[in-house]
Amino acid sequence: MIRLAPIPAGLPATVPFVGPETLERQAGRPFAARLGANENGFGPSPRAVAAMQAAAGEVWKYGDPTSHDLTHALAAHHRVRPENIILGEGIDGLLGLLVRLTVAPGDVVVTSEGAYPTFNFHVAGFGGVLDKVPYRDNAEDPRALLDRARDAGARLVYLANPDNPMGSWHNGAVIEAMLDRLPENALLVLDEAYAEFAPAGAIPAIAADDPRVIRMRTFSKAYGMAGARVGYAIGHPDLIAAFDRVRNHFGMNRVSQIGALAALQDRDWLAHVVARVDAARRRIASIGAESRLTALPSATNFVALDTHRDGAFARRLVDALAAERVFVRMPGVAPLDRCIRVSCGPDPELDILAQALPHALSRL
């Protein structure tokens, strides 16, 4: 009865992620510890909150479709030109637009088996063909990605650095070297959602005008504004300008733009959050160790805890933790799925995790 165009007609009805609110409704009670979506429970800058509260009454105005003030502030922050930056409704939204701009039906896109599902969702959604290589030592494998990209004639190569869901990272020099080996027609999609948490040296030095790569950044993680939907891409001005051909020009929330600008300017809060995330990573590792789960090294605001079992076991553990009112997630494919993924959060939530984890394990 309902007729869809050929590409969407062939898409599955499944969605990349179930939100915690849906799980809460199914369980009939809220989570006590929300540690599953790599949100930042340390919260946004108080200055960002105050700016958004002050702007709430002006929400009758559309946001500036050019996001001028935020774009210029980001350009200054990254020492690039405003023409190198495009704002969007989170990295998720920008990834969708990027795929739409660059991938024709049938084009090959290379990523890692177990890497960001929402990127895969967009590739499939525009008729692209996904080609995946395995992780190597719990990290995305630059050499395998490049080899496959060359063999398959890939249009896009996706790499998250630091990585989600494992928390691993490569040195910036490794990423820089990737560019020199990138096949001529391929574009590197460098997802740097967790960049602010990464150690010195992990973020590559790439000229903003380099046409071989586009970098994705966000206010959802270190800046604690996931619900505000502010992401941005840094890239060659011609590619950045192309987003104007297809994006939802008035799609950026006005209040979010104002909040993100205030958050960007509050460097002290960011440093405070990064320090607390670092402490939380160590505490999650310690909580895991008490139950014989091994924390993988992390350059993000989450920790992958290795259960040393398989995906079925980890799934039961995730469910058992949910029964203890603790929301965590886990990687989607083997062998990564032997781990559970725990987001950093404030101590009261980690206290709940510390209590819940041995209970949950004892019930398996």
Next chain:
Amino acid sequence: MIRLAPIPAGLPATVPFVGPETLERQAGRPFAARLGANENGFGPSPRAVAAMQAAAGEVWKYGDPTSHDLTHALAAHHRVRPENIILGEGIDGLLGLLVRLTVAPGDVVVTSEGAYPTFNFHVAGFGGVLDKVPYRDNAEDPRALLDRARDAGARLVYLANPDNPMGSWHNGAVIEAMLDRLPENALLVLDEAYAEFAPAGAIPAIAADDPRVIRMRTFSKAYGMAGARVGYAIGHPDLIAAFDRVRNHFGMNRVSQIGALAALQDRDWLAHVVARVDAARRRIASIGAESRLTALPSATNFVALDTHRDGAFARRLVDALAAERVFVRMPGVAPLDRCIRVSCGPDPELDILAQALPHALSRL
């Protein structure tokens, strides 16, 4: 150097609308009366503002990707099922998704010459072929739209009721009759962004499960929340479910969802706004009449003022008003573009318009 997929490679670099902030930066000073984007200067419900302010600190959480609470409240409000409703980042965002879901490259989409440019932007953006019929008596012409849809084998037929940019409207019975004449493979896209301002009888009685039509609604106009980016579509559950195949699942701002729910529940504020918009329409007509501009009847929160001249004259008038720090817009094509389009706003802004209009005209 930058390689785009064939469809985006063929798209123009132009954008549908320039925002007032860009004009303000060009002029070097802010507008004194912001009456150009059909925003609602009477503002959102104070309860919505309070709800958003209270929720600002929780913006570190992603929004519920199912928009459960708001969807259910809207379903109750419209006496439909939640399965009939999909939320999105404004009607603009939903129109883009709808075109993506239903229009394959080369498919024909019928609309009116001078109707909503952003819809056309999306149709072109997905490779659809636009086929346009003229307005008739300053209104979109249902018969001409249907005749053209049949002749062209159209996939979508777009109609805004009430109309933008002219403010005209059809009785609901006219829209209902359209459905019975709709070609078999066509879907009616009924843009009801201005529905809350329309007189009794203008909104058709359509079963939510009717597969021939999808209706677009928004919190941007009567609810005064344009900057929050909350729109929704009402339609057949199969079509509504299809949005899940392609939409940005975590794209809905968390604070906006909370604000829109509070706004929906404040029926007194909505009635207050609608009454003030009605008074403002009459005042704009009166201001126009004093300068020999004729207000067209309006079922929206704006008034098209007929200059009785041509598009070049109206363009000069819009620019002259901008020089008087009054932001208005105008239709994009003849013969509609003999008019300027003035959004309803509070009296202080209409006072400025009243003073500026004769000055601006005297300078032409």
